[in-house]
Amino acid sequence: xxxxxxxxxxxxxxxxxxxxxxxxxxxxxxxxxxxxxxxxxxxxxxxxxxxxxxxxxxxxxxxxxxxxxxxxxxxxxxxxxxxxxxxxxxxxxxxxxxxxxxxxxxxxxxxxxxxxxxxxxxxxxxxxxxxxxxxxxxxxxxxxxxxxxxxxxxxxxxxxxxxxxxxxxxxxxxxxxxxxxxxxxxxxxxxxxxxxxxxxxxxxxxxxxxxxxxxxxxxxxxxxxxxxxxxxxxxxxxxxxxxxxxxxxxxxxxxxxxxxxxxxxxxxxxxxxxxxxxxxxxxxxxxxxxxxxxxxxxxxxxxxxxxxxxxxxxxxxxxxxxxxxxxxxxxxxxxxxxxxxxxxxxxxxxxxxxxxxxxxxxxxxxxxxxxxxxxxxxxx
Numbered sequence: 270x271x272x273x274x275x276x277x278x279x280x281x282x283x284x285x286x287x288x289x290x291x292x293x294x295x296x297x298x299x300x301x302x303x304x305x306x307x308x309x310x311x312x313x314x315x316x317x318x319x320x321x322x323x324x325x326x327x328x329x330x331x332x333x334x335x336x337x338x339x340x341x342x343x344x345x346x347x348x349x350x351x352x353x354x355x356x357x358x359x360x361x362x363x364x365x366x367x368x369x370x371x372x373x374x375x376x377x378x379x380x381x382x383x384x385x386x387x388x389x390x391x392x393x394x395x396x397x398x399x400x401x402x403x404x405x406x407x408x409x410x411x412x413x414x415x416x417x418x419x420x421x422x423x424x425x426x427x428x429x430x431x432x433x434x435x436x437x438x439x440x441x442x443x444x445x446x447x448x449x450x451x452x453x454x455x456x457x458x459x460x461x462x463x464x465x466x467x468x469x470x471x472x473x474x475x476x477x478x479x480x481x482x483x484x485x486x487x488x489x490x491x492x493x494x495x496x497x498x499x500x501x502x503x504x505x506x507x508x509x510x511x512x513x514x515x516x517x518x519x520x521x522x523x524x525x526x527x528x529x530x531x532x533x534x535x536x537x538x539x540x541x542x543x544x545x546x547x548x549x550x551x552x553x554x555x556x557x558x559x560x561x562x563x564x565x566x567x568x569x570x571x572x573x574x575x576x577x578x579x580x581x582x583x584x585x586x587x588x589x590x591x592x593x594x595x596x597x598x599x600x601x602x603x604x605x606x607x608x609x610x611x612x613x614x615x616x617x618x619x620x621x622x623x624x625x626x627x628x629x630x631x632x633x634x635x636x637x638x639x640x641x642x643x644x645x646x647x648x649x
Contacts, residue, residue, distance in 0.1 A: 388426070391426075392426050396422060396426065396432060399431070399432055399433050409422065410422065411423040411426075412528055414527065415433065416431075416432060416435045417435060417483045418434075418435035418436070418443040418444045418445045418446075418480070418483075419444070419445025419446070419448075419449075419476045419477070419479040419480035419483065419611070420432075420444050420445050420448070420471075420479075421479075424448075424476070425444070427467050427471060428448070428464070428467055428471070429455075430454050430455070431444075437454050437455060438453070438455050438456055443480070443612065445476045445477075445480045445612075446480065446610070446611065448468050448473065448476060449473055449476060449477060449480075449611060449636050449637055450637065451465070451468070472531070472562070473635075473636035474560075474561060474630055474636050475530060475531050476611075477611045477630050477636040478530045478534075478556060479530070480611040480612050481541075481554075481556070481611050481612070481616075482527045482541055482542075483527075483612075484614050484617065485541050485543060485544055485617050486543050498591075498597050499546045499547070499548060499549055501593050501597075502546060502589050502590075503589075503590050503592045504523040505523075507520035507522045507523070507536065507537060508520070508521035508523070508587060509521060509586075510538055510555065510585070510586070510587060511585070511586040511588070512576075512579070512583075512584075512585050512586075513583075513584055513586075514578070514584070515575050515576070515578065515579070517572065519537045519557070519572050520536055520537030521537060521538055521539075521540060521555065521587065521588075522536050522538070522539050523539075523540045523542070524539045524540060524541065534556075534558055534567070534569065535568070535569065536569070537557075537569055538555050538556065538557035538572060538573070539555065539556050540555055541555075541556065544617070545623065547589050547597065548597070548599050548623060548646065549623055551619075551624070552616075552618070552619050552624045552625075553623075553624065553626070554616075554617065554626050554628060555625065555626065555627050555628065556627075557569065557572040557573035557627070557629055558572055558573060558574075558629065558630070559573050559574045559576075559629040559630050559631065560574065560633050573627065573629035573640075574629075576606075576627050576640060576642045577631075577640055577642075579603045579606065579627075580603060581603055581604055581605060582602060582603060583602070583603040584602060584603075585600075585601040585602075585603065585625060585627070585644050586599070586601075587599040587600075587601065587625070598649060600646070600647050600648065600649045601625045601645060601646055601647060602644055602645060602647045603643070604643050604644060604645055605642075605643055606640065606641060606642045607643070608631055608638050608639065608640055608641070609639045610637075610638055611636070611638065611639055616628070616641050619643075622645045622646060624644070624645055624646070625644045625646075626642070626644075627642040627644075628641045628642075
């Protein structure tokens, strides 16, 4: 049975196709006219289509307000997105170097790895020859000065001096002073050419600072008497050092440890920990650069370059901020100046009054000595 037979089949007097499709009457095209069905009426189909159209219209009327409101909200949401993206671009542009530094910080090596780099393994092997058992591993850190000769453990590694002896050749001069004076830390006479090249790798300004601090920390015959005000000092905040004659106004950083000197000197001038505080009886020791290595880009590299021009009677002012919100001001008047070796204790010993010593490496461009300008506390 083919399709033509199904079309012409009758059921209850009607063609079978009519019953199946449920459409109006139709006429069967004669067989000899080809396979064509001519639909005469479609009442039920039209009704169905009309119902669909009505339903679609109703759905559209129901959905349209919601769609329009959503569309309006989407239009409003675009503004916060634009603002957020614009702010992110602006913030990134203004803080690009800092953001890069932060990203690099994620991958920063440990401190010894940072200091030693490719020398880390060699350094560890070298220093283990001097220390067999230690209770505190910080003693072996590259930036620690174990024997208090002004040279860090890493400096000793570079020079191959003994990190456990301040005077490796026991000639009466400590290793740090030998480097500053360009003398041989392993024997008599001047440095060899090879030793000189090694010394050039070391920051002699910081060697001088550590030597001078070591002397200050071990000074004899000096007593610092605290004033009532100093109990209220907030030493976590930099104070201010002002020298009107030299047009100097610099942050006064209260350093906590010699290991922080290098960083603190990039922030201003430093107060040696353990020396007298402003207004107190004893010697307050303040150090600043007269010069520094050009590649450091140090803002305060020449802050004390001209202190040798200070004369008796010139004023120096110190400002300290208190924990109680008060501001404490002190005036010192210059009494004189002198040049000391870095390890000369006399630059710290004076109990006669509240005294201020301004110190810097001298001559300019060297670390051989310390230019010290002294002043005493005076009424404001």
